[in-house]
Amino acid sequence: MNPVFYADLGRIKYRPALALQHHLHLLRREGGVTDVVLSLEHEPVITIGRGGSETSILAPHEELTQLGVEIASIERGGDVTYHGPGQLVLYPILDLRRREKDVHRYVADLEEIMIRIARSFVVEATRRAGLPGIWHERGKLGAVGIHVRNWVTMHGLALNVGLDPDGFQWIVPCGIAGAKAVSISDIIGHPVSMGGAREAALSAVSDVLGEELIPVGEEVIAAWKRESLIG
C-alpha cells in the first residue's frame, strides 16, 4: 500500500478550496507531493461544469449574491450543481498511473465510496445506468464530477449528508429537470453528524482505493493554502 495524505479542511469557501486544488494538482503532476484526498464542506456555491450552462441556474444572480451564494464555472465534468453546509465533499488528487489508467473505473470507485458511507448510516444507495452519481428511491444522494490531466485527478464527489435542500431550488440539478436531491438525514429521519460522515469516509476511501490514509496536520494544510494563494 502507498500512503495517501488525507487533509480535513473543515468548512471552506469555494474559491480558496479551488486554488488549493489547482496548487496540489500541479504539484502532484510535477511529483512534488504524494496522492492527497481533501475532505471539506463548502459554503453555499453553485458550480457549472464543462457540460453545463448558466441556463440551468434558475434564480437571478442578484438574489444569489444577496444570499451570499457564489457561482463558479469550473473544469470538472458534468452540468450545474449546488454545494453547501451538510454536504461531504471529497477531492482526491490522485495519480491514476499508480493504479489503473481507467477513467470509468475511477468514477465507479468514487460512487462506491459514497455507497459505503451511506451504508454506514444504513442507507442503501444505488447506481443508475447512464447517470453517474448515487441514487436513492427518494432522489439523488451523491454526485461526481472530475477533471483529469496527465492522469492526475481533481474535483471529485459530493455526498448529501444533512444538506439543506433549498439550495437545489436555484438550479436544474445536473441539467436533469425534476431531479430531486435527498440527504441521508432526510432518509433516516434524524440529523446526522458530519463528524460521523467524515469517519465513515476515511474508512470507505481507504478500503476502496486500497491505500493507507495518513491525516495531514493543520500546519501542512496552512502552508499549502499560503502557497496556493501565492501561486
Next chain:
Amino acid sequence: MDIVVPDLGEVGEVQIVRWLVSPGDAVAVGDPVAEVEADKAVFVVEAPSAGVLERTLIAQGQPTRPGEAIARLRSG
C-alpha cells in the same frame, strides 16, 4: 501527425467539450489541446509533439472515441 484521444479504460464514446487551441496555433509537447468528457469526467488531451495545429477533425460538442484522431499537427 495526428492528435489522438488516449485509451481512457472502459470508456466508449466521449464528447469534445472544448478546443483549447485553434488551427495555426503553435504547440509544445504536452500542451493541452482539447478537453473531452465522458461519465462526468473531463480529460485533457495533450499535444504528442511540438508543431502547428493544421486542422481539427472533430468539432466542439461532437462525439468521438478513444483511439480516434481529433486533429492534425504539422511538425514545426
